[in-house]
Amino acid sequence: MVDVGNKLVTQRIAxxxxxxxxxxxxxxxxxxxxxxxxxxxxxxxxxxxxxxKKTADLIPLCHPLPINHVxxxxxxxxxxxxxxxxxxxxxxxxxxxxxxxxxAAQIALLTIYxxxxxxxxxxxxxxxxLLEKSGxxxxxxxxxxx
Numbered sequence: 001m002v003d004v005g006n007k008l009v010t011q012r013i014a015x016x017x018x019x020x021x022x023x024x025x026x027x028x029x030x031x032x033x034x035x036x037x038x039x040x041x042x043x044x045x046x047x048x049x050x051x052x053k054k055t056a057d058l059i060p061l062c063h064p065l066p067i068n069h070v071x072x073x074x075x076x077x078x079x080x081x082x083x084x085x086x087x088x089x090x091x092x093x094x095x096x097x098x099x100x101x102x103x104a105a106q107i108a109l110l111t112i113y114x115x116x117x118x119x120x121x122x123x124x125x126x127x128x129x130l131l132e133k134s135g136x137x138x139x140x141x142x143x144x145x146x
Contacts, residue, residue, distance in 0.1 A: 007094040012135035014101035018128030021082040026120040048072040048108030052100040
């Protein structure tokens with residue numbers, strides 16, 4: 001495990017995104033709230049938040065961090081037959097929260113897959129990536145627009 005003991009405590013923020021593509025009928029069920037397993041997006045949001053807080057339990061040598069804030073935004077995009085996930089994770093610490101934000105997005109999307117797999121096994125999770133991070137010695141970084 002990397003020694004971060006001499007690093008300054010700063011506010012660390014990471015923003016990540018990803019998508020899950022699906023059949024239009026599957027997305028319609030999610031948007032209407034009529035999926036037989038319940039509120040797909042609400043449950044996925046909670047799963048993403050929980051995952052961010054368990055990152056150190058899942059990723060070897062990852063520092064356990066006191067997470068101050070986790071936000072999971074799930075936006076259906078019917079014109080593209082997908083749900084967009086945006087995760088934002090914040091802490092005041094000695095190391096960043098990029099992995100926590102990436103894991104939060106992945107698990108939120110995976111939860112959608114799990115809840116909907118009975119009606120659509122062809123769903124695809126894609127483009128999970130870091131959009132922005134700030135804090136620490138390396139400062140601010142932002143992905144260039146596609």
